[in-house]
Amino acid sequence: MILKDKIADLHRQVEEMKAANAEEVEALRIKFLSKKGAITELFNEFREVPKEEKKELGQALNQLRQAAEVRINEMREKASAAGMELADKQDLTRTPDTIELGTRHPLSLVREEIVDIFSRIGFTVAEGPEVEDDKHVYGLLNFPPEHPARDMQDTFFIEKEVGVQKPTDVLLRSHTSSVQTRVMTSQKPPIRVLCPGRVYRNEAISARAHCFFHQVEGLYVDKNVSFADLREVLLYFAKEMFGQDTKIRLRPSYFPFTEPSAEMDISCGLCGGKGCSFCKGTGWVEILGCGMVDPNVLEACGIDSKVYSGYAFGMGVERITNLKYRVKDLRLFSENDVRFLRQFESC
Ligand code: DAH
Numbered sequence: 001m002i003l004k005d006k007i008a009d010l011h012r013q014v015e016e017m018k019a020a021n022a023e024e025v026e027a028l029r030i031k032f033l034s035k036k037g038a039i040t041e042l043f044n045e046f047r048e049v050p051k052e053e054k055k056e057l058g059q060a061l062n063q064l065r066q067a068a069e070v071r072i073n074e075m076r077e078k079a080s081a082a083g084m085e086l087a088d089k090q091d092l093t094r095t096p097d098t099i100e101l102g103t104r105h106p107l108s109l110v111r112e113e114i115v116d117i118f119s120r121i122g123f124t125v126a127e128g129p130e131v132e133d134d135k136h137v138y139g140l141l142n143f144p145p146e147h148p149a150r151d152m153q154d155t156f157f158i159e160k161e162v163g164v165q166k167p168t169d170v171l172l173r174s175h176t177s178s179v180q181t182r183v184m185t186s187q188k189p190p191i192r193v194l195c196p197g198r199v200y201r202n203e204a205i206s207a208r209a210h211c212f213f214h215q216v217e218g219l220y221v222d223k224n225v226s227f228a229d230l231r232e233v234l235l236y237f238a239k240e241m242f243g244q245d246t247k248i249r250l251r252p253s254y255f256p257f258t259e260p261s262a263e264m265d266i267s268c269g270l271c272g273g274k275g276c277s278f279c280k281g282t283g284w285v286e287i288l289g290c291g292m293v294d295p296n297v298l299e300a301c302g303i304d305s306k307v308y309s310g311y312a313f314g315m316g317v318e319r320i321t322n323l324k325y326r327v328k329d330l331r332l333f334s335e336n337d338v339r340f341l342r343q344f345e346s347c
Contacts, residue, residue, distance in 0.1 A: 003042065003045055003046065003049060003057055004057065004060070006042060006045075007042060007057070007060045007061060007064055010032070010038055010039060010042065010064055010068075011064055011067065013032075013038075014032065014064065014067050014068045014071055015067075015071075017071055017072075017075065019075050019079060020079075021079050021082070021083065022076065022079040022080060022083060024079075025072060025075045025076045025079050028072060028075070029072050032068045032072075033065070033068055033069065033072065039061075039064060039065050039068055042061055042064075043061060043065075046058065046061055100338075102338060102341070103338060103341045103342050103344070103345050104341075104344070104345070105333075105336075105341060105344075106321050106325065106327070106333070106341065106344040107214055107317050107318065107321055107333055109344055110317055110320055110321045110324065111196050111214065111216065111317050113241065114194075114196070114216050114237075114241070114315075114317070114320065115194055115196060115216070117236075117237055117240045117241060118194045118218065118237065119194070121233065121236065122192050123192050123193060123194040123218065123220075124192065124193055124194070125193070125194055125195070125196065126179055126182070126183050126193040126194070126195050127179065127195065127196075127197060128173075128176075128178055128179035128182040128183075128195065128197070129173070129182075130172060130173055130197065130198055130199075130200070131158065131170060131171075131172060131173075132170075132171060132172070132173040132178050133167060133168055133169060133170055133171070134150070134165065134166065134167050134168070134169040134171060135167035135168070135181075136173075136178045136181045136182055137155075137171060137173050137174060137175070137177075137178040138150055139167050139300075140181040140184075140185070140297065140300045140301055141177055141178075141180070141181060141256060141257040141297055142256040142257050142294050142296045142297050142300070143256045143257075144256070145165055147256065149174060150165065152202070153202055154174065154201055154202055155171050155172070155174050155201070155202060156171060156172040156174075156200050156201075156202055156211075157169060157170070157171045158170040158171055158172065172199075172200035173197075173199055173200065174199055174200060174201050175199050175215060175217075175314060176195045176196070176197045176199060176215040176216065176217035176314060177217055177257060177312070177314055179193075179195035179197065179217055180195070180217060180219045180257075180293075180297075180312060181297075181300075181301055183195075183219065184219075184221065184297075184298070184301035184302070184303055185301045185302060188303075189221045189222050189223075189303060189308050189310075190220075190221065190222040190223075191219060191220065191221040191222070191310070192219075192220045192221075192222075193218070193219050194216060194217070194218050195216065195217040195218075195219070196214070196215070196216045196217075196317070197214065197215065197216075197217075198212055198213070198214055199212065199213060199214070199215050200212045201213075205331065206330075206331075207328065207329040207330060207331065208330060209330065210318075210330050210331070210333075210334065212334075213316060213317070213318050213330070214316065214317035214318060215314055215315065215316055215317065216314070216315055216317060217312065217313070217314045218233075218311075218312060218313045218314070219293070219310060219311075219312045220233075220310055220311050220312075221293065221298070221303060221308055221309070221310030222308065222309075222310065223307060223308060223309075224309065225292075225308075225309045225310050225311055226309070227260070227292055227311070229311065230290060230291075230292070230311035230313070231248075231250065233311075234248060234250075234264055234288075234290065234313065235248050238264075238266050238287075241320065241324070242266055242269055242323070242324070243269070245267075245272070246266050246267055246269070247266065247267040247273065248264055248265065248266055248267075249264070249265050249284060250262040250263070250264050250265075250290075251263050251264075251265065253289060253291075255289055255291060256294070257291075257293065257294050257297050257312070258289075258290065258291025258292055258293060258294055258311075258312055259291065259292060259294040259295075260291055260292060261289065261290070261291035262289070262290050262291055263286055263288070263289055263290075264286070264287055264288050264289075264290060264313075265284035265285060265286050265287065266284070266285060266287050266323075267283060267284060268282075268283050268284060268285050269285075269323065271283065285323060287315060287319060287320065287323065288313055288314060288315035288316075289313065289314050289315075290311065290312065290313035290314070291311065291312060291313075292309060292310070292311050292312075293309070293310040293311065293312050298310065318330055318333060321333075325344065
């Protein structure tokens, strides 16, 4: 085909150009006008044309290029106006894809189960602040001033003068026993509360320790509350939580705020108490701390220890969850990987 015909052919193509959107306009621009585009190619061919034909063909070529540029500009404007109109019509509040639903967190499920078990025997839920003062976390709970729990290595302080200890020091609570003091200083016995919540400790994060975790505290203060009452309630809890065959045992222990104090073990659910690697061959696994509220604590909170007595207990929600579902790495609880969380959906 001679150059003249090629120009005429491209003219026709340019006139017939159609584009539905900005991307298609750009594709046409590349096809005809880019460095390797069809019109540019003709300009290269034009160099070889004999002198006498140059004027006529040169004019024709320039007209072709101009026509293509005009067409493409027109189409580009049209496409961008159409794009804007489309954007106007779009409902930008609509979510692009269906949202994948998450699932209940195992710690929430277990906390709810604990609360449910105790609410059946008259406990109500009480809550307190996570950012607390020294008085409610340690002072009123009979912690001596030099107690290691008060150390900066164990407690996250927010406001504290180094070395000096004040009841007004601000810290992240290291146990939910602080809610006991909040309740006892603001309510009169009989008191029967369950205090679930998050606690913080200055610990390096590993499979077995975390700088935050969850506890549930229990407190009962009334006339004539005895250690036998405590044992009975804890046995009821262990059976409801881990199955009716579960046995408990209480071992003497020490906490500044209870006297006497104990730690409670349950019979190992894996081997049924025969001894296995999970319970290190003992047949028992530890689940909580408990005891009779120390009279010093009652008095410090304004409750007459000659008239009233009480018991308290505190357990880790992660610990109970691990015993129930054998989660071996504590970090899984805060990673929020739905593949992990989904496993508890039907629990
Ligand atoms: N506050 C204790 C802790 O964080 C747990 C605890 C032990 C709570 C004995 C109690 C109790 O109420 O009586 O380790």
